[in-house]
Amino acid sequence: MEKLIGTLNKENIKDLVVWQEVLYTGILYTARDQAHKRLLELIAKGKKLPFDIQDKIIYYCGPTPSLKGQVVGSCGPTTSSRMDKFTPRLLENGLLATIGKGERSLEVIAAIKKYKSVYFSTYAGCGALLAQYVFEKQLVCFKDLGAEAVYAFTVKDFPLIVAIDSKGDNIYVKSS
Amino acid sequence: MRKISSELIKNKTAEIAIKANTKLRSDVLLLLKKSLAEEQSPLARKALTAIVDNARIALKQKLAICQDTGLPVVFVEIGNNVYVQDNINQLISQGIALGYKQGGLRASIQKDPISRESKLAYAPSITHTDVVKGDKIKITVLPKGFGSENKAQVKMLNPTASIDVIEEFIVQAVKTAGAGACPPYIIGVGIGGTQDYAGLLAKKALLKPITVKNKQKQLADLEQRLLAKINKLNIGAFGFGGKTTALKVNVLTYPTHIAGLPVAVNISCHALRSASIII
Numbered sequence: 001m002e003k004l005i006g007t008l009n010k011e012n013i014k015d016l017v018v019w020q021e022v023l024y025t026g027i028l029y030t031a032r033d034q035a036h037k038r039l040l041e042l043i044a045k046g047k048k049l050p051f052d053i054q055d056k057i058i059y060y061c062g063p064t065p066s067l068k069g070q071v072v073g074s075c076g077p078t079t080s081s082r083m084d085k086f087t088p089r090l091l092e093n094g095l096l097a098t099i100g101k102g103e104r105s106l107e108v109i110a111a112i113k114k115y116k117s118v119y120f121s122t123y124a125g126c127g128a129l130l131a132q133y134v135f136e137k138q139l140v141c142f143k144d145l146g147a148e149a150v151y152a153f154t155v156k157d158f159p160l161i162v163a164i165d166s167k168g169d170n171i172y173v174k175s176s
Numbered sequence: 177m178r179k180i181s182s183e184l185i186k187n188k189t190a191e192i193a194i195k196a197n198t199k200l201r202s203d204v205l206l207l208l209k210k211s212l213a214e215e216q217s218p219l220a221r222k223a224l225t226a227i228v229d230n231a232r233i234a235l236k237q238k239l240a241i242c243q244d245t246g247l248p249v250v251f252v253e254i255g256n257n258v259y260v261q262d263n264i265n266q267l268i269s270q271g272i273a274l275g276y277k278q279g280g281l282r283a284s285i286q287k288d289p290i291s292r293e294s295k296l297a298y299a300p301s302i303t304h305t306d307v308v309k310g311d312k313i314k315i316t317v318l319p320k321g322f323g324s325e326n327k328a329q330v331k332m333l334n335p336t337a338s339i340d341v342i343e344e345f346i347v348q349a350v351k352t353a354g355a356g357a358c359p360p361y362i363i364g365v366g367i368g369g370t371q372d373y374a375g376l377l378a379k380k381a382l383l384k385p386i387t388v389k390n391k392q393k394q395l396a397d398l399e400q401r402l403l404a405k406i407n408k409l410n411i412g413a414f415g416f417g418g419k420t421t422a423l424k425v426n427v428l429t430y431p432t433h434i435a436g437l438p439v440a441v442n443i444s445c446h447a448l449r450s451a452s453i454i455i
Contacts, residue, residue: 019219034292064240067280074240074282079323079356101323102356102415123226124323124414125358125447127243128234146296147243147282159226161219161416172355172415 005157010055013097013118016162018169022120023157028059028099030151032078035142036086043089050141051150053095060100062147063137064127072137072153074127077101080119084108091115103172104164113168120160121171133158177259178311180455182267185260188453189271189315193248194279196317196451197240200231203387204362204448207423211360211413220418224360227413227446238279242358242447245281246319248272248301249379255310268315269299284322304376316383316452324361324445327353330375333437339398342367342439347405349441350422355415358445362386363406363425366440368432377428378442383450386424399425413446 003021004012016022029051031039042049060080064073080100087098088111097117101124104112112119123130136154143149163171205228212224234241250268254260260267276283276298287294301317308314329349333341346365353361366377390396402425412418423446432438 062243062282062284064243064245064282065280067238070237070239070280073280074234074243074245076243078244079326081356101358103354121355121414123223123230125242125321125445126226126230128237128239128241129226129230131237131239132233144295147284148296 008057008097010096010116014116014166016118016165018162018165018171020162022160022162024160025156025158026057028057028153028155028158029140030061030063030153031058032060032062032148033082034145034148035150036083038142040086040089043093053090053093055094055096057097057099058090058095059153060098063151064147066137070131072131072134075131075134075153076127077122077124080104087111091117099160109164109168109170112164113166116166118162118166119164121163122158122160130158177257179259180313182260182262184455185264185267185313186271186274188455189250189268189317190275190278192315192317192451192453193272193275193281193319196449197245197279197281197319198234198238199451200234200241201448201450203385204423204446205231206387208446211420211423215418215420217412217416217418219416220413220420223413223416224420240279240281241449242321242445243282244321244323245276245284246321247285247325248299249318249320250301250303251316251318251380251383252303252305253308253314254305255312256307257311258313264305265303268303269301272301272317273298313455314452315455316450318379318383318450320379321445321447324353324357324443327357327443328375328378328441330371330438330440332371333439335435335437337437343402343405345439346402346441347409350406350443351409353443355411357443358447359411359415359422360413360420360446361422362444362448363402363422364442364444365402365425365427366442367427367437368430369438371438373430374438374440375442377430378440381426381428382442382444382448384426386426390427395427395429399427
């Protein structure tokens with residue numbers, strides 16, 4: 001299985017298959033529990049989101065602060081399953097893909113299949129290593145949430161593994 | 177009475193909070209490297225290599241090993257001949273906040289667990305204080321990430337439950353944790369006491385070195401059997417499969433009541449971090 005190196009879009013993610021490795025270059029938007037809650041509340045009210053999620057990739061991550069001379073602190077993935085209740089709605093609204101660690105619910109798998117998305121796993125518990133692939137960090141919205149705010153990470157060759165592909169195939173032993 | 181200054185307690189706590197978060201425990205690193213040497217699956221090897229690299233980068237660049245710098249759980253053993261002017265629990269929390277700020281560690285504490293609208297903070301820590309004999313203070317910081325803490329379980333079994341039932345509950349807890357809590361895991365088990373005390377034992381079990389065999393043969397055998405069963409679950413490093421789902425199982429026991437058998441499981445991610453200092 002060939003490694004995909006470069007950017008991701010609606011077209012090329014359809015061809016990705018489980019276990020395939022990707023070295024992604026482009027932008028990632030960090031969002032975790034509270035940011036998801038707010039995004040979904042805005043969608044429910046029919047309001048405009050503070051950033052356009054169309055064709056974007058959300059990375060479940062709450063980084064440590066950047067110390068002097070650092071682009072970003074430690075920035076590994078958080079447990080994806082806590083975002084399961086929000087993900088189908090975001091995919092429905094045009095989100096391209098998600099990145100995190102661990103299993104997803106059957107509802108999320110079905111939504112990934114329906115909207116031809118992909119769920120990636122990245123190196124869990126390796127925040128210092130993953131920081132080496134981040135070249136810029138910019139605050140996007142929800143500054144008051146601290147580590148849970150939305151940041152745009154500009155990344156190069158960020159290592160990903162296809163954990164659920166657009167056909168709904170899944171790398172994990174079980175899915176609950 | 178030996179007087180220990182509040183300033184010293186705060187500064188030393190700050191120092192080990194940073195150390196715990198940036199320098200992976202040597203026993204954990206040793207077992208990770210051993211697992212890497214023994215693992216066959218290419219993906220599991222890739223995962224274990226990344227984990228070992230991560231520890232090296234964190235130490236070199238003074239970065240947190242994991243962005244989840246945890247809810248700091250602190251164990252304090254204070255000698256009965258020590259005098260501290262201020263409230264020790266408050267001093268520990270202040271020291272944690274100082275260290276977390278200086279070390280660029282994450283403020284992950286939500287002061288209002290219900291509304292969840294408070295600004296995130298570094299502290300308070302969860303501090304367990306024991307009085308021991310002597311004129312020293314020993315402080316141990318265990319930054320507990322919540323990806324794994326969320327997978328903790330306690331079950332009140334019947335006193336007549338067989339060892340098989342106990343083992344089944346523990347293995348099932350790991351199976352339920354699945355890939356989401358950063359395997360390979362270190363499994364802390366507490367058996368006996370009360371519901372809350374079993375939970376505390378399970379957490380304390382994570383502080384025991386994981387390269388040392390349990391001195392009690394019966395428990396050493398139990399730990400071995402559990403580890404073998406857990407490593408057959410094929411969850412593997414990062415959930416990528418393989419035989420390295422857990423590095424070690426540590427069991428602590430305590431006397432319990434005739435009517436019960438509390439069993440607690442506390443799972444640690446591969447980044448099991450802790451550091452101690454004696455003042």
